[in-house]
Amino acid sequence: MLLRTTRRRAARTGLLPILLLVPLCLAPAASQADLLTYGQSFEGMVQTDPVALSSDGWLVYGNVFSPTMAYLYGYGPFPAPNSPPPAFCALETGQGGPTQEAMQLSVFSDYENTDHANGNWVESNVYQEQTISAASVGQTWYFEFDAKIGNLGGATTAVAFIKTLAPPTYALTNFLTADMTSIPATWDRYSISITIDAGLVGQILQFGFASMATNYDPSGVFYDNVTFGQTSTVDVGPAGPAAGVLRLSVRGNPVAGGDAQVLAFAASRDGRVSVRLYDVTGALVTTLADGDFAAGSHQRTWHGLDAGGRQVAAGLYFAEVVAGGERAVARLHRLR
Ligand SMILES: [Ca+2]
Numbered sequence: 001m002l003l004r005t006t007r008r009r010a011a012r013t014g015l016l017p018i019l020l021l022v023p024l025c026l027a028p029a030a031s032q033a034d035l036l037t038y039g040q041s042f043e044g045m046v047q048t049d050p051v052a053l054s055s056d057g058w059l060v061y062g063n064v065f066s067p068t069m070a071y072l073y074g075y076g077p078f079p080a081p082n083s084p085p086p087a088f089c090a091l092e093t094g095q096g097g098p099t100q101e102a103m104q105l106s107v108f109s110d111y112e113n114t115d116h117a118n119g120n121w122v123e124s125n126v127y128q129e130q131t132i133s134a135a136s137v138g139q140t141w142y143f144e145f146d147a148k149i150g151n152l153g154g155a156t157t158a159v160a161f162i163k164t165l166a167p168p169t170y171a172l173t174n175f176l177t178a179d180m181t182s183i184p185a186t187w188d189r190y191s192i193s194i195t196i197d198a199g200l201v202g203q204i205l206q207f208g209f210a211s212m213a214t215n216y217d218p219s220g221v222f223y224d225n226v227t228f229g230q231t232s233t234v235d236v237g238p239a240g241p242a243a244g245v246l247r248l249s250v251r252g253n254p255v256a257g258g259d260a261q262v263l264a265f266a267a268s269r270d271g272r273v274s275v276r277l278y279d280v281t282g283a284l285v286t287t288l289a290d291g292d293f294a295a296g297s298h299q300r301t302w303h304g305l306d307a308g309g310r311q312v313a314a315g316l317y318f319a320e321v322v323a324g325g326e327r328a329v330a331r332l333h334r335l336r
Contacts, residue, residue, distance in 0.1 A: 034135040034136050035133075035135075037228060037230070038226070038229070039229070039279065041100075041224065041280060041315060041316060042105055042224060047082075047091045047092075047093060050082050051082070052091055057128050058127070058128060058208075059077045059080055060078050060087075060088040060125060060127075061075070061078075061125045062074060062088070062124055063123040067121070069121065072115075080126055085111075086111040086112065087113075088108070089105060089106060089124075090106050091103055092222060095150075097187050098333060099146070099187075099333050100146055104224045105224065106150060106221070106222055107158070107210075107211055107220070108124065108211055108218075109122045109124050109211050110122050111216060120214060122212070122213060127206045127209070128206065128207055131204060132202065136196040137197065137198050137200075138196065138197075139230055140195045141193065141196065141228060142192070142227070142228070142229060142232045142233070143160070143192045143226075145224065145225060146187050147188065147221060149180070149182075150218070151218040152219055152221070153218040153219070154218075156181070156214075157179075157212045158180035158181050158210065158221045159178065159181070159210050160178045160190060160210075160223075161178075161207065162174065162175075162192050162193075163176075163207075164204065165204045167203070173200065174194060176192050176194055178190045178192050187224075189233070189234050190234070191232060207228055225280060225316055227280050230282055232282075233282060234329065248263060249264050250262070250319060250331070250332055259334065260302065261304075262300070263330070263332075265298055265299070265328065266296060266297045267296065267323045268295060268324060270292070270294050271292065271293070272293075273290075273293040273298070273323040274287065275300050276290075276319070276322075277317055279317055280316050280318075287307065288300040288302060288319075302332070304334055313334070314334050315334060316332075316333055317331070318332070319331075
C-alpha cells in the first residue's frame with residue numbers, strides 16, 4: 001500500500017517542474033551534452049545565505065495528500081530555500097563526522113505548508129535535474145551520498161531517489177530509491193545507480209531526497225558529500241571467488257612527513273591490482289598502482305598530488321583498489 005502510493009506520488013512530482021523548465025531543459029546545447037558529474041560537500045556554502053542551495057542548482061517541489069493518501073495538489077518547482085523558515089531544506093552545522101566536516105544538508109517536510117494541521121501529508125522533494133542525451137547511452141551513473149537520521153516522528157518516511165521522466169507527458173519511467181526512513185543516527189554512505197539505455201534519450205533525470213510527514217511531525221534527515229558520477233565511491237563489499245579477502249585501509253604516514261597517507265591492502269593471490277584515487281565527482285585524480293602484484297600485503301603512499309604532480313585541493317577523496325575480481329573503497333580526507 002505504502003509502496004504503491006509512494007510511486008504515484010513520485011509520478012506527480014515531476015510533472016509541473018518539467019513543464020515550467022522546458023525552455024531551459026530543452027535548450028539545444030543542453031540536450032546535446034552528456035550527463036554532468038556533480039559533487040557537493042556543502043563546505044563552501046554560507047549557512048546564512050538564503051540562495052546557497054538554489055545557486056548550486058537545487059530545486060524543490062511539494063506534493064500534498066489527504067490523510068487517506070489521495071493526491072490533492074502539487075506546488076513548485078521553486079529554487080531550494082535555505083531555511084529558516086522551515087521549508088524543505090537547510091544547511092546545518094555540527095552534525096558531521098570527520099569526512100562530513102562542518103556543513104551538512106538537512107531535508108525535511110515543508111512546515112510552512114499549513115496542510116500539516118489538517119492531517120494532510122506534505123511530501124517535500126529536494127533535487128537536481130539534468131537532460132539525458134545520446135552521449136550517455138550505455139553509461140552507468142551513480143548517485144551517492146552520506147546520510148544519517150535526524151529526527152523522524154510519527155509515520156514520517158524519507159527516501160533518496162533517481163527518477164527519469166519522459167516528455168511530453170513527463171510520465172515516470174524510472175523511480176530508483178534508497179529508503180532513508182530507518183537508517184541509523186550514525187553516518188553511512190549510500191548508492192543508487194542507473195544505466196542509461198537508448199529509450200531514455202531526451203528524458204529528464206532527477207536525483208535527490210524526499211520526506212513525507214503530517215501533523216508537523218519531525219522529518220529531518222542529514223545528507224552530505226553528495227556525488228553524481230560514473231564511478232561509484234561506495235564500498236559495496238567484496239564479491240567473487242575470493243570474497244572477503246581484499247581490504248583497503250588508509251592511515252597517515254609520519255615517516256613520509258607532511259600529510260602523506262598510506263594505502264595498505266592485501267591481495268589474496270598473484271594477479272593484476274590497480275589502486276586509483278577519485279575526487280567526490282568520481283573524476284580520476286591519479287593512479288597509484290596498476291600492474292601485477294604477488295599475493296600478500298602491499299602499500300602505496302599518496303602525497304596529495306594529482307596525476308600531473310599538482311597538489312590537490314583540500315576535501316574528500318576516495319581510494320579504490322581492484323584485485324582478482326574484488327573491489328574495495330576507502331576514504332581519504334585531505335586537510336589544507
Ligand atoms: Ca560537509
